[in-house]
Amino acid sequence: MAASVNHVGESFSNPNWGNDFVAVESVQELALKKPNEIPQRYIRSEDERPSSTLLPSLLTVPVIDMEKLLLPSDSNERQKEMGILSKACKDWGFFQVVNHGIPHSLIDRMRGVANEFFSLSLDEKKMYAPQPGDAQGYGNMFVVDEDQKLDWGDLMALALTPKTLVNLTLWPSTPSDYRNTLESYTTQVEKVAQMILSLFAENLQLKNDYFKEKFGEDPMMTVRMNLYPPCPRPDLVLGLSPHSDGGGITLLLQDDQIEGLQVHKNNEWIPIQPIPYALVVNIGDLIEVMTNGIYKSIEHRAVTNKEKTRLSIAMFYNPGLEDEVAPARNLIDEEHPSLYKNFKHQEYIRYYMAKQLNGKKSLANFAKICE
Ligand code: OGA
Numbered sequence: 001m002a003a004s005v006n007h008v009g010e011s012f013s014n015p016n017w018g019n020d021f022v023a024v025e026s027v028q029e030l031a032l033k034k035p036n037e038i039p040q041r042y043i044r045s046e047d048e049r050p051s052s053t054l055l056p057s058l059l060t061v062p063v064i065d066m067e068k069l070l071l072p073s074d075s076n077e078r079q080k081e082m083g084i085l086s087k088a089c090k091d092w093g094f095f096q097v098v099n100h101g102i103p104h105s106l107i108d109r110m111r112g113v114a115n116e117f118f119s120l121s122l123d124e125k126k127m128y129a130p131q132p133g134d135a136q137g138y139g140n141m142f143v144v145d146e147d148q149k150l151d152w153g154d155l156m157a158l159a160l161t162p163k164t165l166v167n168l169t170l171w172p173s174t175p176s177d178y179r180n181t182l183e184s185y186t187t188q189v190e191k192v193a194q195m196i197l198s199l200f201a202e203n204l205q206l207k208n209d210y211f212k213e214k215f216g217e218d219p220m221m222t223v224r225m226n227l228y229p230p231c232p233r234p235d236l237v238l239g240l241s242p243h244s245d246g247g248g249i250t251l252l253l254q255d256d257q258i259e260g261l262q263v264h265k266n267n268e269w270i271p272i273q274p275i276p277y278a279l280v281v282n283i284g285d286l287i288e289v290m291t292n293g294i295y296k297s298i299e300h301r302a303v304t305n306k307e308k309t310r311l312s313i314a315m316f317y318n319p320g321l322e323d324e325v326a327p328a329r330n331l332i333d334e335e336h337p338s339l340y341k342n343f344k345h346q347e348y349i350r351y352y353m354a355k356q357l358n359g360k361k362s363l364a365n366f367a368k369i370c371e
């Protein structure tokens, strides 16, 4: 890791993921020009395009009421909710959480500062462009190839914990409450993430602090704020390419009104209907490994629309960089042999970041044991 000093005089380590990403145009700027024709690099092949001909799906992603999970452990209501959670993790890899305890006023503020940042001029935003080899800042981090298809969206990504990874130079100073708000929001989301992981452990009959232990002393948290401007031809483009998340769990705040996130299930793309102030939680590749495939990370993508800008804020809760990731021993037996090799978290990030987002290929190629 290369040590640097940021402008407030604190040192941070640039893990240097080993790639330089290809700089791409801001989609916000592109959308402002209201192009009659979409540039070729955004136009997807026919099999990738969002289809509007599909009948609306009858399936909906399960909703979990966190308050019910705080009831005494022998309460029927809690047991029922734990059952819904278990099924959601096994069948969907996705669920929405309501009554998670994060104050709505803080969520409003978080969305507010994220939107304010994206509304700054391009020159101002470019002051926060990633440093060579780093994956933090304003700009698209997954463009690794000059010919790759581009997503119809801009993003801001930042490391939140541990402190050694935080590069405050890239935390916007405008709006002035950006940093405080992001810090408060991080603290709250971290609590929800830890609670969810202890519920996973309980459902899997592991020790309640199993994941807490495995995520180590210094869990790594990052945020990715996605801004999807309106697109004149939403039928031809994707806001975010199909991918599974590479970390532990993701807690996503999607827009309260505008649909956009879709999960891949039974060969269908199923929209996740917004519930105001809910968090969309999904299993990342590392929890799939740690649960020996009982919980699966699921492919998802974002689509765009003609009229409205959509903002989403994804918080990724991951083990520390040095931590070893492996299937839990208690989830391996003769009938359920280990499906994944062991690896250091950091090795997987390097591998994941060097590729364009591409469904679940990273996990399959990196860690899956072929029989
Ligand atoms: C992500 C993601 C979905 C969305 O950031 O990993 O899947 O709706 N976002 O923006």
Ligand code: NI
Pocket: 243, 244, 245, 250, 300
């Ligand atoms: Ni994702």
